[in-house]
Amino acid sequence: MRTGRPRQPLILTEEERERLESLAHRARSQPLLARRARVVLACAEGLENQVVARKLRASLGMVGKWRSRFLKGRLEGLFDEPRPGAPRKISDAEIEQVVIKTLESTPRGQTHWSTRGLAEAAGLSRMTISRIWRAFGLQPHRADTFKLSPDPLLIEKVRDIVGLYMNPPDHALVLCVDEKSQIVRRDKTGME
Secondary structure (H helix, E strand, C coil), rough: CCCCCCCCCCCCCCCCHHHHHHHHHHHCCCCCHHHHHHHHHHHHHCCCCCHHHHHHHHCHHHHHHHHHHHHHHHHHCCCCCCCCCCCCCCCCCHHHHHHHHHCCCCCCCCCCCCCHHHHHHHHHCCHHHHHHHHHHCCCCCCCCCCCCCCCCCCHHHHHHHHHHHHHHCCCCCCCCCCCCCCCCCCCCCCCC
């Protein structure tokens, strides 16, 4: 015999069912959102909360929560509500400007922006720049392609080195030693 409050029936429209099926089984869905969609779909089959909890290996409280959230807000009820806290002090336009400046420009005489340099140029804090870069996955210090040195004597240096390879001095051995940038020399004494 059933005790407690009577359960409100959960009836889905065809559009809601399609959307929930998509959320529950699509590879790109967030895992939490997919699980909530599976809970609602199981509840829509007319199953008791206890049965749904056992079937999906979820707690009874979780099933009850998402059933009631769906009944109140339908599909929108399954998405996370805004978190409490202070409102943002930086606008979307300012964030956009930081991203554009990071991707499309470089500071004079340098190869990429630093958080301090861009913070000063944009009039924001260093931590704000760092948070924006992290949110958008920006890493201006990492190069995916070849970067040219800003050295004004680069052309002359390249000509000297290539000239050595193309026309080495008689009876001379020409060696090339390339320092690995990932490895920092711990002991700077010795051969320099």
